[in-house]
Amino acid sequence: MARAHEVLGRRALNRALLARQMLLRPVRLSAAAAIERLVGMQAQAPNLPYVGLWARLQGFRPEELSELVRSRRAVRTSLMRNTIHLVTTDDALRLKPLFQPLHERGFFRGSPWGRDLKSMNPDALLEAGREIMGGGGPRTIAELGRLLAPRFPDHDAQSLAYGVRYLLPMVFATPRGIWKAGGPVALTTVEAWLGRSAGPAIAPEELLLRYLAAFGPASAADMRAWSGLAMRPAFEKLRPQLATFRDEHGIELFDLPKAPRPAAETPVPVRLLPDYDNILLAHADRTRIMAPGQHLGLFSAAGIMKGSVLVDGFVRAAWKPIKDKLGTALVITAFDEPIRSQDLAPITAEGLRLLAYLTPGEKHSVEFGEVKPGVTPPPRATAASAPPQPGSRPGPRPAPPRPPRPPWGSTASRRRA
Numbered sequence: 001m002a003r004a005h006e007v008l009g010r011r012a013l014n015r016a017l018l019a020r021q022m023l024l025r026p027v028r029l030s031a032a033a034a035i036e037r038l039v040g041m042q043a044q045a046p047n048l049p050y051v052g053l054w055a056r057l058q059g060f061r062p063e064e065l066s067e068l069v070r071s072r073r074a075v076r077t078s079l080m081r082n083t084i085h086l087v088t089t090d091d092a093l094r095l096k097p098l099f100q101p102l103h104e105r106g107f108f109r110g111s112p113w114g115r116d117l118k119s120m121n122p123d124a125l126l127e128a129g130r131e132i133m134g135g136g137g138p139r140t141i142a143e144l145g146r147l148l149a150p151r152f153p154d155h156d157a158q159s160l161a162y163g164v165r166y167l168l169p170m171v172f173a174t175p176r177g178i179w180k181a182g183g184p185v186a187l188t189t190v191e192a193w194l195g196r197s198a199g200p201a202i203a204p205e206e207l208l209l210r211y212l213a214a215f216g217p218a219s220a221a222d223m224r225a226w227s228g229l230a231m232r233p234a235f236e237k238l239r240p241q242l243a244t245f246r247d248e249h250g251i252e253l254f255d256l257p258k259a260p261r262p263a264a265e266t267p268v269p270v271r272l273l274p275d276y277d278n279i280l281l282a283h284a285d286r287t288r289i290m291a292p293g294q295h296l297g298l299f300s301a302a303g304i305m306k307g308s309v310l311v312d313g314f315v316r317a318a319w320k321p322i323k324d325k326l327g328t329a330l331v332i333t334a335f336d337e338p339i340r341s342q343d344l345a346p347i348t349a350e351g352l353r354l355l356a357y358l359t360p361g362e363k364h365s366v367e368f369g370e371v372k373p374g375v376t377p378p379p380r381a382t383a384a385s386a387p388p389q390p391g392s393r394p395g396p397r398p399a400p401p402r403p404p405r406p407p408w409g410s411t412a413s414r415r416r417a
Contacts, residue, residue: 008217008245008253011264013288014313019260020214021279022056023271023310029057031065032088035074039210040085040095042276043076046177049086051274051307054357062179062357069177072194076172081228081281082106084172089194096169096190097201102228107166113159114166120155122167128152129164130189138173138186138193141165169198204234209256215282217245217255225284251285268313270346272354275306280315290315291376294335311343318372319351327363330355335375339368 008016018024022034031053035041041049053060068074068088075092079085079099087095108114117125125148132147133139139147144164145157152160164170169190175181190198208231211223220232235242235254245253255261273279279289286294294315309317309332317334330351332339339347351366 006245007248008261009248009264010287011313012261013217013247013253015262015264015266015268016217016255016260017215017279017282017288018268018313019262020216023279024262024266024268026056026058028059031057031060032068032073035086036088036091037214038278039207039214040079040087040091040278042278042281043084043086043177044276046076046172047180048274048276048307050179051272051354051358052277054354055271055273066179066181069174075193076177077170077190078103078166080226082166086177092171092190093194093196093198094200094202095207096198098204098207099227099229100169100198103166106228107163111162111166113156113162116156116159117163120152122163125152125160125163126167129168133164133168133170133187133189133192138188140184140186144187204229204231205238207231208234208238211282212242212254212256213259215279216259217243217253217261218283219251219253219285221251222283222285226278226282247285268310270343270350271310272319272350273308273310275308277308280308289313291335294376309347311339311347316343317347319354321355321358323359327365328355328359329365329367331367331369333369334371336371336373338371344368 015024021038022029027034029037034053034057035049041052043049050062050065053065054062065074069076069086072089074086074088076084076086077092077096079087079092079095082103106114108118128148128151129144132144141158141161145161148160148164149157165187170187171190171193173186173188173193175183176185190196207227208223211226212218215222215226220235223229223231223235239254241257243255243257243259245255247253280286283289289310291314306318306320308315309319311317315335317332317339320331320333322329322331332347332351348366352364355362355364355366
């Protein structure tokens with residue numbers, strides 16, 4: 001067990017996170033095992049998990065994941081934070097019952113569609129939804145709305161469709177989710193797609209242990225930011241078997257006693273990650289991977305492949321492929337200050353490797369664009385503030401970035417799904 005007051009600094013937490021996320025060095029692991037180790041992968045845009053696995057696994061081929069999705073051994077479904085994740089079928093069946101109440105609460109309390117349906121009997125909507133979704137194959141939201149509207153003429157068709165989408169255990173159907181495949185954003189029930197009902201639910205304590213294995217050391221607030229669930233009781237129940245630490249601001253962190261915690265100065269190679277990789281979404285205080293105050297709205301617009309550049313383990317830039325008649329260039333946009341000269345070559349090498357994966361056979365290049373200023377806000381000053389004096393104690397802890405909000409009203413999220 002850890003010493004009672006052992007403190008883990010920002011860089012130590014960064015190295016621990018990268019080790020759990022298979023980003024210190026690529027590992028030899030199957031796609032299914034990696035997805036389970038990560039407790040799912042953010043998949044609002046269906047191709048992004050393919051880039052996330054490319055960054056982590058030795059010799060990963062997109063056909064491996066495509067076959068998992070095609071054979072229904074992996075599925076895309078709404079889980080943590082009410083957002084779409086790619087998980088193995090085994091995990092989908094166990095995670096879905098735990099998160100289904102979160103979907104229902106979020107729909108009625110946080111979405112415009114739920115507010116529109118507050119006056120109706122949800123049981124009647126669910127019965128109609130089960131009947132419609134039970135035959136005829138996967139449905140788009142538009143199709144579902146057209147079928148529900150005649151049954152509930154006093155309510156908005158889109159609200160009805162989203163009610164069924166969030167209140168019934170649903171998954172996203174192929175061909176979307178297969179590498180570079182198009183097709184409508186179509187939904188179907190867990191039972192229809194997987195041949196069995198979801199359940200039994202994973203125990204909160206088991207989910208906590210898996211979260212720490214993938215994202216620890218972490219606080220109870222961190223896990224709530226990742227999951228959307230209040231998990232403090234599980235932390236307290238497991239406290240006797242967990243290691244405990246403090247961060248530099250005194251926040252209590254929990255971890256698995258034997259989990260890897262590399263030295264803070266462990267070298268880290270350049271890594272290119274997909275948009276909204278879960279490594280950026282797994283903590284209430286994201287300073288272990290991003291600069292203090294750096295916000296998440298850095299990367300993709302709807303349907304555009306973009307991502308983040310990790311230099312020395314931290315987000316320093318964004319990447320975006322630009323295609324023209326001559327080939328594809330990966331444009332690197334640094335945040336706040338130029339990339340250091342010693343980092344240009346490794347970023348270029350990793351960028352060319354990514355382009356060979358995304359667009360094989362084309363002519364490739366890596367370009368460094370203009371610096372994007374203002375991504376990390378400067379510290380707020382007050383009239384009474386004064387420069388710190390030598391030997392003085394550090395000031396109060398800055399407020400951590402807000403946890404990500406569920407994309408209830410996001411048209412971009414709906415288009416990308």
